[in-house]
Amino acid sequence: MAETGQRLLIVDDNKVNRLLLSRSVEMLGHHAEIAENGRLAMARLNKEAFDLLLLDIEMPEMDGFEVLEALKADLALRDLPVIVTSSVEGLENIVRCIELGAEDYLPKPVNKTLLEARINSCLEKKRLRDEQRRLLQRFATREVAQDLAEQGFSIGGRRVEASILFCDIRGFTALSEAQTPEESIEFLNAYYTLMFDAIANHGGIVTLMIGDGLMAVFGAPQALENTAVSAVSAAQDMFAMMADFNSERIAAGAPAIRIGAGIATGEVVAGYAGTEARASYTCIGRTVNLAARLEAHTKAIGCELLIDETTKNGLGATLESRLIQGVEFTGFSEVMDVYSIAT
Amino acid sequence: MTMADLPLDADIFDTLQDTMGEGFVEDLVNTFLEEAPGLIKEMKAAMVVGDADKFRRGAHSLKSNANVFGATDLAKQARQLELGGLNSDNGPQIEALEDRYAEASAALIEWRDG
Numbered sequence: 001m002a003e004t005g006q007r008l009l010i011v012d013d014n015k016v017n018r019l020l021l022s023r024s025v026e027m028l029g030h031h032a033e034i035a036e037n038g039r040l041a042m043a044r045l046n047k048e049a050f051d052l053l054l055l056d057i058e059m060p061e062m063d064g065f066e067v068l069e070a071l072k073a074d075l076a077l078r079d080l081p082v083i084v085t086s087s088v089e090g091l092e093n094i095v096r097c098i099e100l101g102a103e104d105y106l107p108k109p110v111n112k113t114l115l116e117a118r119i120n121s122c123l124e125k126k127r128l129r130d131e132q133r134r135l136l137q138r139f140a141t142r143e144v145a146q147d148l149a150e151q152g153f154s155i156g157g158r159r160v161e162a163s164i165l166f167c168d169i170r171g172f173t174a175l176s177e178a179q180t181p182e183e184s185i186e187f188l189n190a191y192y193t194l195m196f197d198a199i200a201n202h203g204g205i206v207t208l209m210i211g212d213g214l215m216a217v218f219g220a221p222q223a224l225e226n227t228a229v230s231a232v233s234a235a236q237d238m239f240a241m242m243a244d245f246n247s248e249r250i251a252a253g254a255p256a257i258r259i260g261a262g263i264a265t266g267e268v269v270a271g272y273a274g275t276e277a278r279a280s281y282t283c284i285g286r287t288v289n290l291a292a293r294l295e296a297h298t299k300a301i302g303c304e305l306l307i308d309e310t311t312k313n314g315l316g317a318t319l320e321s322r323l324i325q326g327v328e329f330t331g332f333s334e335v336m337d338v339y340s341i342a343t
Numbered sequence: 344m345t346m347a348d349l350p351l352d353a354d355i356f357d358t359l360q361d362t363m364g365e366g367f368v369e370d371l372v373n374t375f376l377e378e379a380p381g382l383i384k385e386m387k388a389a390m391v392v393g394d395a396d397k398f399r400r401g402a403h404s405l406k407s408n409a410n411v412f413g414a415t416d417l418a419k420q421a422r423q424l425e426l427g428g429l430n431s432d433n434g435p436q437i438e439a440l441e442d443r444y445a446e447a448s449a450a451l452i453e454w455r456d457g
Contacts, residue, residue, distance in 0.1 A: 013400075016375050016408045023367055058403045087407040089426060109411045112362045 004029030006051040006123050011041040011067065013059040017108065021054055021085065024112050028119060038062025042070055045077055052122050057086040057093065068100035079129060081122040085110050143205045144281045147221035157271025162219030163231035163263055163311060164288050165204065166295035167195065167238065170258040172212035188212065194245060198237035202230040207282050217283050220270035228265045228314025232341065235261045235305050239343035262294025265310040293329040294338060303340040312339045350446040355413025372451045375408050379444060386424070387437060395429050414447035
């Protein structure tokens with residue numbers, strides 16, 4: 001049974017119909033708002049949140065078909081349930097409503113019992129869908145959740161240009177031995193909150209967390225204008241946030257935390273890997289391996305942030321970097337030039 | 344209050360009162376009596392300027408409202424105009440529509456004031 005007190009928008013150009021529908025909706029314990037045509041309805045929908053739309057078809061200025069089309073094209077409104085209530089003639093018009101995404105069609109004059117059943121069913125479906133979305137956002141990033149909502153789910157990947165960032169905490173094992181597991185989890189949660197913020201603020205998504213390490217992707221599932229700039233800016237924010245975090249720790253008598261990061265840019269295969277029942281959004285390819293190697297190499301040479309040549313070329317001349325020539329990485333046949341970035 | 348006159352289908356009108364409440368139906372009747380003459384006027388104006396959309400919408404609204412109250416003859420006449428659109432028979436058709444409206448509104452007023 002759907003909850004009462006939901007907000008419904010009634011769109012109808014006829015006053016008698018508006019009165020009748022508002023009254024019916026209010027008798028069901030919901031709140032009814034009205035709009036006199038499609039254009040006014042869209043203006044309200046863009047400003048306010050509604051749980052359900054009761055939509056007439058024949059209207060001046062913007063008719064019901066045009067409203068359904070506009071809703072379908074709008075990412076924020078496409079899931080709003082719509083019940084068409086109309087006395088429009090012709091089966092093809094009813095079919096058109098359903099094809100344009102209306103949940104249901106009720107002929108006018110609307111039977112009150114039928115309307116009640118339809119409203120309850122729509123609101124219940126919406127509640128379940130909202131709940132599903134909240135769960136999805138908890139376990140996937142907003143971008144992945146959006147990609148899933150738009151493209152649907154299918155195992156498999158596509159080739160995209162992206163920047164990959166790896167980051168981990170220096171000496172985390174020693175650190176966790178010095179504190180209780182509860183303290184370690186609490187510390188990791190604080191650390192991840194900061195890192196996720198820095199990454200999300202620059203359009204990246206975290207695809208992997210292993211202990212104290214994380215991998216972030218910039219440029220998939222959604223394209224970014226310049227993935228290298230986004231990834232390096234995110235890394236710089238990460239280091240800046242860690243500096244603040246450390247001042248607090250030092251003030252509390254705890255040791256400072258040091259992190260290292262590596263960034264590589266190039267083609268990756270991005271998509272959902274796993275099974276139909278359990279899968280995660282991930283990226284694989286040479287670029288991913290290189291980013292991991294770069295991150296590991298920061299420990300070897302005692303710097304904080306290392307990037308590959310493609311990333312460097314994407315940055316333009318503004319950023320100061322130090323060239324490190326002729327580095328050999330496990331799994332890569334060629335010798336590479338990489339760059340250390342001051343943080 | 345009972346339905347005496349034929350222009351309104353007693354079953355439909357009684358059900359409307361039972362489900363929506365008598366007081367509310369009275370408000371609804373008053374709204375219809377205020378709005379309907381305007382709709383017919385708009386249809387006539389649409390005939391003059393040849394605005395087929397406006398003509399159809401007017402007939403459509405009238406049909407829809409007539410069905411709410413069980414004013415079946417009025418609804419039928421309005422539907423004929425909605426589907427037929429603008430044509431050379433519109434003159435007598437709109438006269439018939441006005442007659443059906445006069446009958447239906449008289450019955451509604453009788454119910455309201457009775």
